[in-house]
Amino acid sequence: MQIHRRVSLAPLHALACEVIAECLIVIENEWEFQQLPQVLSQAPEPFWMLGCGTNMVFAQDFPGTLIQFALTTSHLLEEDSSSQVWRVGAGVNWHQWVLQSLGMGLSGLENLSLIPGTVGAAPIQNIGAYGVEFVDVCQGVSLVELKSGQRQYVSAQACGFAYRSSHFKQGKRWSQWAVTSVDMKLSKVFIPQISYPDLQHLQFSMESTLSAKVISDTVIAIRQKKLPDPKKIPNVGSFFKNPVVSSEHLQALKKEHSNLVYFALPDDQYKLAAAWLIDQCGWKGKRWGLAQVHQQHALVLVCNDSAGAVSVMELAQAIVEDVWKTYGVVLQFEPMVWS
Numbered sequence: 416m417q418i419h420r421r422v423s424l425a426p427l428h429a430l431a432c433e434v435i436a437e438c439l440i441v442i443e444n445e446w447e448f449q450q451l452p453q454v455l456s457q458a459p460e461p462f463w464m465l466g467c468g469t470n471m472v473f474a475q476d477f478p479g480t481l482i483q484f485a486l487t488t489s490h491l492l493e494e495d496s497s498s499q500v501w502r503v504g505a506g507v508n509w510h511q512w513v514l515q516s517l518g519m520g521l522s523g524l525e526n527l528s529l530i531p532g533t534v535g536a537a538p539i540q541n542i543g544a545y546g547v548e549f550v551d552v553c554q555g556v557s558l559v560e561l562k563s564g565q566r567q568y569v570s571a572q573a574c575g576f577a578y579r580s581s582h583f584k585q586g587k588r589w590s591q592w593a594v595t596s597v598d599m600k601l602s603k604v605f606i607p608q609i610s611y612p613d614l615q616h617l618q619f620s621m622e623s624t625l626s627a628k629v630i631s632d633t634v635i636a637i638r639q640k641k642l643p644d645p646k647k648i649p650n651v652g653s654f655f656k657n658p659v660v661s662s663e664h665l666q667a668l669k670k671e672h673s674n675l676v677y678f679a680l681p682d683d684q685y686k687l688a689a690a691w692l693i694d695q696c697g698w699k700g701k702r703w704g705l706a707q708v709h710q711q712h713a714l715v716l717v718c719n720d721s722a723g724a725v726s727v728m729e730l731a732q733a734i735v736e737d738v739w740k741t742y743g744v745v746l747q748f749e750p751m752v753w754s
């Protein structure tokens with residue numbers, strides 16, 4: 416077990432801001448895992464889990480303990496003629512796992528290629544991209560309570576998965592629990608999910624040439640073109656969730672803004688394109704202190720300097736206020752924020 420005191424978070428999160436965490440504990444195997452409750456009894460609170468830090472913003476020093484699970488084992492749990500269920504350790508890199516599953520001839524994860532981060536963080540906000548979400552493959556999540564070491568298995572139905580959300584992200588019930596592994600059911604039979612606009616052109620591919628690997632390669636190429644690489648330009652991907660509104664709210668908005676961009680959801684609800692709202696308010700490319708809205712992607716805030724954490728939060732807040740004043744819509748942050 417590695418225990419670090421007063422550690423710099425700059426290399427440990429995607430915004431790369433120079434802030435300090437009071438304590439960082441890295442757990443590498445099951446034996447160390449069992450010692451965790453005892454070690455934590457001496458460690459400063461609060462306790463927060465840390466994966467690769469691609470969805471976390473530290474706007475100031477963190478006075479508590481960050482815990483990283485570097486648990487990287489995976490094994491086959493069940494198999495039938497059409498599928499396999501895999502249990503994958505929380506510390507496994509998400510994209511490497513996607514590639515590994517494709518290499519084994521399994522499909523289901525191809526649309527989720529190149530999402531940065533760990534497998535353990537995938538259920539927290541029910542990661543999603545290009546028409547597929549983690550919920551579509553999840554069978555269940557294994558958790559441990561940090562202070563007591565108590566373990567629990569939560570079936571996918573009980574995880575409260577929703578758009579960029581789960582019971583683990585919302586509320587107090589699970590705030591002191593950590594994901595140790597997740598179970599994913601992947602298919603031996605390839606069923607392409609290409610309804611998302613950026614992938615629709617693939618329907619014209621010859622049936623014999625369309626494969627999970629082709630979708631994965633396409634998604635990777637689109638993402639590399641569209642999104643700034645956090646290693647080169649520090650960012651946490653989409654900073655805001657797409658707001659969901661009722662049908663009445665949508666009609667009222669459409670009266671004033673006839674070109675509003677939205678997508679229909681089940682239950683008569685509508686998802687507004689947050690990027691469009693921000694762009695319309697004139698924020699794309701704008702600088703704010705050491706932060707900036709990305710030139711090509713209005714949802715992405717970038718940090719131009721390792722001292723820029725405060726600027727990023729000020730910029731985010733200014734955007735929220737402007738969108739509220741202009742459209743009467745509340746934008747919510749997607750990443751976890753310590754401020």
Ligand SMILES: Cc1cc2nc3c(=O)[nH]c(=O)nc-3n(C[C@H](O)[C@H](O)[C@H](O)COP(=O)(O)OP(=O)(O)OC[C@H]3O[C@@H](n4cnc5c(N)ncnc54)[C@H](O)[C@@H]3O)c2cc1C
Pocket residue numbers: 429463464465466467468469470471484505530531532533534535536537539540541542543544592593594595642643644645650651652653751
């Ligand atoms: C360029 C870029 C593109 C992105 N694109 C997408 C996208 O298309 N779709 C999408 O959904 N997300 C996207 N994201 C966000 C991010 O990749 C995901 O949220 C990812 O799952 C975060 O993984 P992580 O290991 O970095 O988690 P972290 O950022 O370290 O943590 C995220 C949250 O999960 C918690 N957590 C981490 N590990 C555990 C654990 N083992 N147990 C309990 N809680 C834990 C943390 O406490 C925190 O609340 C993008 C981010 C970037 C930088």
